[in-house]
Amino acid sequence: MPDVRTHEPDDHDNAYSGLLVNDAHWAFGTDFEDPLAGVDTTVPDGVDPATLATYCLMLGDDALVLSQRLGEWCSNAPDLEEDIALSNIALDLLGQARLLLARAAAADPSQVPALPDGSPVPDEDRLAFFRDARQFRNVRLAEVPNGDFAQTVVRILLFSSWRLALLDRLSDPLTRSRDAVLAAVAAKGVKELTYHRDFAGRWFLTLARGTEESRRRLLAGLDELWPYWAELFETHDIERAAALAGVGVDPAGVAADVEAVLDQVLMASGVDRPVLPPVVGGHDDPGHHEHAAHQGRDGVHTEALAELLAEMQVVARAHPRGQW
Numbered sequence: 001m002p003d004v005r006t007h008e009p010d011d012h013d014n015a016y017s018g019l020l021v022n023d024a025h026w027a028f029g030t031d032f033e034d035p036l037a038g039v040d041t042t043v044p045d046g047v048d049p050a051t052l053a054t055y056c057l058m059l060g061d062d063a064l065v066l067s068q069r070l071g072e073w074c075s076n077a078p079d080l081e082e083d084i085a086l087s088n089i090a091l092d093l094l095g096q097a098r099l100l101l102a103r104a105a106a107a108d109p110s111q112v113p114a115l116p117d118g119s120p121v122p123d124e125d126r127l128a129f130f131r132d133a134r135q136f137r138n139v140r141l142a143e144v145p146n147g148d149f150a151q152t153v154v155r156i157l158l159f160s161s162w163r164l165a166l167l168d169r170l171s172d173p174l175t176r177s178r179d180a181v182l183a184a185v186a187a188k189g190v191k192e193l194t195y196h197r198d199f200a201g202r203w204f205l206t207l208a209r210g211t212e213e214s215r216r217r218l219l220a221g222l223d224e225l226w227p228y229w230a231e232l233f234e235t236h237d238i239e240r241a242a243a244l245a246g247v248g249v250d251p252a253g254v255a256a257d258v259e260a261v262l263d264q265v266l267m268a269s270g271v272d273r274p275v276l277p278p279v280v281g282g283h284d285d286p287g288h289h290e291h292a293a294h295q296g297r298d299g300v301h302t303e304a305l306a307e308l309l310a311e312m313q314v315v316a317r318a319h320p321r322g323q324w
Contacts, residue, residue: 025120028125028315028316028319028322034102034122035098035099035102035124036099036102036103036106036181039181039184040180040181041103041106041107041181043107043179044178044179044245044246044247046245047178047179047245047246047247048241048245049107049108050108050110050111051238051241051242051245051247052104052107052108052179052182052242052245052247052248053103053104053105053107053108053111054104054108054111054137054238055238055239055242055247055248056100056101056103056104056107056182057100057101057104057111057127057137058137058138058236058238058239058297059096059100059166060096060097060098060099060100060101060103060104060127061097061136061137061138061142062138062139062142062159062163063093063094063096063097063100063163064093064094064097064101064128064138065136065138065142065143065305065308066090066093066138066142066143066155066159067090067091067093067094067097068090068308068312069142069143069145069146069155069308070086070087070089070090070093070152070156071087071090071094072146073086073087073090073146073152074086074087074090077149078149082149085199086152089156089195089196089199092189092192092193092195092196093192095192096185096188096189096192097128098124099185099188100182100185101123101124101127101128102122102123102124103179103181103182103185104127105123105124105126105127106123106181109123111127112126112127113126113127113130113131115130115320116320116321118321119320119321120321121316121320125316128312128313129312129313129316129317130313130316130317130320132306132309133299133301133305133306133309134299134301135299136296136299136301136305136309137296137297137298137299138296138301138305139228139231139232139295139296139297140228140231140279140295140296140301140302140305141155141158141159141225141228141229141231141232142159142296143296143301143302143304143305143308144224144225144228144302144304145304147220147221147224148217148221149217150207150214150217150218150220150221151217151220151221151224151225152221153200153203153204153207153218153221154200154204154218154221154222154224154225155221155225156196156197156199156200157197157200157201157204157262157265158225158228158229158232158262159196160193160196160197160200161197161258161261161262162232162233162251162254162258163189163193164190164193164194164196164197165254165257165258165261166186166249166251166254167186167187167189167190167193168186168190169249169253169254170182170183170186170248170249171183171184171186171187171189171190175249177246177247177248178245178246178247179247182247182248197261201265204218204265204269205265205268205269208269208270208271209269209270218271219271222271222274223274223276226274226276227276227277227278227279228278228279229278230278231278231279231295231296232251232258233251233252233254233255233258234251234252234295235250235251235252236297236298238297239251239297280295
């Protein structure tokens with residue numbers, strides 16, 4: 001039997017040799033390869049690294065939080081086909097989140113939470129699991145609790161229509177982000193979001209034209225989520241700065257295109273646009289009456305986000321040095 005004390009890590013003469021390599025991984029990760037390995041992550045000239053990083057966090061947090069919400073449907077959807085579809089949409093968004101958080105960390109490492117020495121947690125996971133709700137920059141449409149299937153269809157339609165327009169601008173040759181990494185992530189995301197929007201649009205039409213009960217549920221879901229719609233197009237200072245630097249998109253600039261798409265779906269479905277006031281302030285805004293403009297991009301969220309993060313982050317926070 002070979003002496004394991006002198007066994008070379010690259011000697012594969014038995015099935016256990018790989019276990020002798022000192023290659024610690026975080027026990028709770030899903031993929032231990034750097035998602036940006038081999039990619040030039042240099043910040044473009046004239047671009048503030050903190051602005052680029054925060055902008056990527058905004059887009060990444062949107063995807064991460066909604067992915068978590070849609071993941072709650074696993075094994076709970078109306079039938080197997082929709083169960084798989086919702087899980088796939090959640091995984092698409094999780095993949096986008098991982099790339100965007102990794103890009104944020106590479107652009108401005110100072111935004112990555114510090115962990116105990118010896119912790120093997122990669123940067124994108126540190127951003128996902130070791131920030132508090134106040135540090136998340138996602139829009140609130142992504143975080144509100146799941147209702148029924150009809151409400152989830154509405155949320156995917158609203159979110160994907162808006163996000164698709166943003167990522168299309170970030171990847172289109174005429175308006176492409178000056179940050180090559182962000183442009184590449186957006187190009188991949190456009191293909192995924194096109195499917196997400198198509199899935200939700202077809203189901204929206206089906207439910208609206210289905211039974212009296214399916215239509216009632218759809219309209220109830222639309223009314224529940226509509227107050228979060230206006231927030232998607234309100235420009236945060238970071239989004240404005242990123243757009244001026246040529247690396248981001250001003251969401252107000254895509255409003256007309258997104259509204260036109262949504263109007264087509266509503267018209268085909270025989271559904272009127274809701275007339276409801278937008279949500280202002282938030283549970284985490286101690287002065288939400290005085291600072292009504294504060295929204296998800298400012299770290300002001302509904303109480304639901306803290307509850308979602310508590311469940312999502314509990315194991316990681318309990319074992320920041322967890323290795324295998």
